[in-house]
Amino acid sequence: MTDNYIATLIRFGLNASIVVLVFYSIIIHEVSHAYAAYVLGDDSAKRAGRLSLNPLVHIDWFGTVLLPALLYFTAGFIYGYAKPVPFNPYNFNNFKRDSGLTAIAGPVSNVLIAVVFALIYHLSANQYIQYISFYVIFMNLVLGFFNMIPFPPLDGSKVLGMFLSDDAYYKWTLQERKGMMWLFAIIIVSNILHLNLIGRIIIYPVQFFMSLLGIG
Numbered sequence: 001m002t003d004n005y006i007a008t009l010i011r012f013g014l015n016a017s018i019v020v021l022v023f024y025s026i027i028i029h030e031v032s033h034a035y036a037a038y039v040l041g042d043d044s045a046k047r048a049g050r051l052s053l054n055p056l057v058h059i060d061w062f063g064t065v066l067l068p069a070l071l072y073f074t075a076g077f078i079y080g081y082a083k084p085v086p087f088n089p090y091n092f093n094n095f096k097r098d099s100g101l102t103a104i105a106g107p108v109s110n111v112l113i114a115v116v117f118a119l120i121y122h123l124s125a126n127q128y129i130q131y132i133s134f135y136v137i138f139m140n141l142v143l144g145f146f147n148m149i150p151f152p153p154l155d156g157s158k159v160l161g162m163f164l165s166d167d168a169y170y171k172w173t174l175q176e177r178k179g180m181m182w183l184f185a186i187i188i189v190s191n192i193l194h195l196n197l198i199g200r201i202i203i204y205p206v207q208f209f210m211s212l213l214g215i216g
Contacts, residue, residue, distance in 0.1 A: 010128070017132050022139045025113050026082050027058050029106040029143065033085040036105035040098040042091035050085050058082040096169055100162035103155040110144030111209070118213035134215060141209050145202040152179030 031053060034045030049057050059065070063081040092098035114137045121133035150156040153176040161169045190197040210216070 018135045021136045025140050027055050028109050030058050030082045030085050032105040032109035036102045037087040042087050044086045044088045048086050096162050100159045103158035106155050107144040107147045110140040114140040141206045145205045152176040
């Protein structure tokens with residue numbers, strides 16, 4: 001068995017580990033939405049079985065499998081999402097506030113995962129564990145801050161909604177229906193034109209938090 005073959009196997013194992021951990025980070029992101037909604041009075045996600053860490057109940061075959069593959073081969077980048085967590089804002093005591101709190105729970109979970117893996121990174125002397133931890137930290141911060149962009153249907157749009165009047169909030173929520181289409185169009189066109197607009201928006205908070213965590 002040649003050294004190159006061994007190195008290839010190691011790289012494959014490391015990258016596979018990162019993919020699995022990032023995938024579960026997305027699952028935790030969605031479960032965090034579900035749990036926050038449940039605590040705030042809406043049991044829609046619980047009744048739908050979405051308080052589970054079982055990945056099968058969260059997989060969206062388009063958003064989790066087909067879309068990432070399609071974008072990778074057509075635009076050279078990967079983006080995906082799990083099945084959106086169902087919630088009924090009318091079950092909340094304060095539908096704007098609690099919708100925003102439910103939304104922000106997902107990105108907060110990604111930041112907490114990054115903190116946990118930063119501790120692992122600093123406590124471990126194993127270069128492979130540090131390698132895996134680095135990319136799990138980076139990807140979770142990217143996921144967290146990307147979702148905080150105040151553009152429908154991302155979580156940040158619901159957080160922004162907390163501060164709008166009832167009339168403005170209603171009009172804002174109507175944008176979710178076409179927001180995903182516009183978001184994908186912006187991502188694809190900006191990457192084709194090498195503008196990387198989304199990356200330019202989130203790279204600074206990601207770098208700032210990486211430095212706070214002592215990850216260089």
